[in-house]
Amino acid sequence: xxxxxxxxxxxxxxxxxxxxxxxxxxxRSTIDRLTQVNPALNAVIRHDPTQVIEQAHTVEQRLGxxxxxxxxxxxxxxxxxxxxxxxxxxxxxxLFSEFVAPEDAWAVSRLRDLGAVLLGMTNCSEFACKGVTxxxxxxxxxxxxxxxxxxxxSSGGAASAxxxxxxxxxxxxxxxxxxxxxxxxxxxxxxKPTFGIVPYGLGFQEPSFGLSVIxxxxxxxxxxxxxxxxxxxxxxxxxxxxxxxxxxxxxWNHPPSRDLRIAWSPDLGCGYPIDxxxxxxxxxxxxxxxxxxxxxxxxxxxxxxxxxxxxLLALQHAGLAAxxxxxxxxxxxxxxxxxxxxxxxxxxxxxGRELAQVLLLREKLHLACAHFFERxxxxxxxxxxxxxWPVDQLGPAEIGxxxxxxxxxxxxxxxxxxxxxxxCSVPVGLARDLPVGLQIVGPRYGDASVLRFAxxxxxxxxxxxxxxxxxx
Numbered sequence: 038x039x040x041x042x043x044x045x046x047x048x049x050x051x052x053x054x055x056x057x058x059x060x061x062x063x064x065r066s067t068i069d070r071l072t073q074v075n076p077a078l079n080a081v082i083r084h085d086p087t088q089v090i091e092q093a094h095t096v097e098q099r100l101g102x103x104x105x106x107x108x109x110x111x112x113x114x115x116x117x118x119x120x121x122x123x124x125x126x127x128x129x130x131x132l133f134s135e136f137v138a139p140e141d142a143w144a145v146s147r148l149r150d151l152g153a154v155l156l157g158m159t160n161c162s163e164f165a166c167k168g169v170t171x172x173x174x175x176x177x178x179x180x181x182x183x184x185x186x187x188x189x190x191s192s193g194g195a196a197s198a199x200x201x202x203x204x205x206x207x208x209x210x211x212x213x214x215x216x217x218x219x220x221x222x223x224x225x226x227x228x229k230p231t232f233g234i235v236p237y238g239l240g241f242q243e244p245s246f247g248l249s250v251i252x253x254x255x256x257x258x259x260x261x262x263x264x265x266x267x268x269x270x271x272x273x274x275x276x277x278x279x280x281x282x283x284x285x286x287x288x289w290n291h292p293p294s295r296d297l298r299i300a301w302s303p304d305l306g307c308g309y310p311i312d313x314x315x316x317x318x319x320x321x322x323x324x325x326x327x328x329x330x331x332x333x334x335x336x337x338x339x340x341x342x343x344x345x346x347x348x349l350l351a352l353q354h355a356g357l358a359a360x361x362x363x364x365x366x367x368x369x370x371x372x373x374x375x376x377x378x379x380x381x382x383x384x385x386x387x388x389g390r391e392l393a394q395v396l397l398l399r400e401k402l403h404l405a406c407a408h409f410f411e412r413x414x415x416x417x418x419x420x421x422x423x424x425x426w427p428v429d430q431l432g433p434a435e436i437g438x439x440x441x442x443x444x445x446x447x448x449x450x451x452x453x454x455x456x457x458x459x460x461c462s463v464p465v466g467l468a469r470d471l472p473v474g475l476q477i478v479g480p481r482y483g484d485a486s487v488l489r490f491a492x493x494x495x496x497x498x499x500x501x502x503x504x505x506x507x508x509x
Contacts, residue, residue, distance in 0.1 A: 116158070116209040462474035
């Protein structure tokens, strides 16, 4: 079998389980692929081929003993803010440049148990707190669609690697869109599960209180659904963990019911600007769904008025200040990304009253989504309002003909972290020869329905469009 690295995760696992090929062959093919394309991308920042081969050999031994391994031989990358036992894990920060993880994160341990092969650590912005992927320790990650552009962030290394064929799947984190937006910018599927159903930790303390989840990145919905299903669980060490009844599998190959109550909003009811070509592409996808017989209504949640006034990033800034504020004014400050140092300073300036107001707003955002999903089963909206932009900028200068601040590209994803609902970005085509993602949102614990509908959108969008680096 040629180009084993290009197989889907499902195909890899099936081939290894049936002995059509070995985990060792897939590992060697993927290592060769990484060696070929990663130097241009800087997506994987730590990788030991010897350890990868050892893991693949262990998988073969376990299969020989008769073990059932659903992810047998599947190479998966891990974001550089998740613990991998015995590995340097830095959060993209020079403050942690020598940190060695004493344990596996729960999700990493689970992947090992299921037979996955951990391929390497992917780059992220410092403390996973920027919408692009660059840091003073590991440098800048570039998009496989155009090396002059960013893949977004903070999981840009995970997205860039997966889109370029470095690993079939990627494990990453999403506190405000850090999985979904890079997925949209690189033509991938990115899933943010319901908060608490995939255990978070053991690992670093999280600056975005109660917002971050373990997300899944892959090249199609079937692969992402496989990884999502594999990671469902409960751990008493996860303060946000939830014991939930077994969640149903979705029949990915069958269209969802035409009776679904579906809403579509191009601005989430907030007046968010969007580029005209991105909007036109998304609207064409909505029209395809209507032609399929789905009734789609123009609607958005009734957000609380405070949403316009209160900064949602206040919790991230305050969290950074609590965890790393002691570095300011010392020699350690010079090790920080200046953008992150600025966020820490901002966090030190918030009063307790202001932070309490944001926490109270979080409850109202949750309630707004809960009421909305009493009327609708799914919400469709943009993942991002624009395509990716030059790699040396925090964000595009304009969106929809209006000046865009450094976070103007990121407005469509954080609300669903606050509401703790599942959301999935699925690619629907190209604008300016760059990928665009449609975001599908469901009620809490509606993950399977979100993924099933994402699979249908994927089918309607047509054959996958691979990045220019895909062709060997």
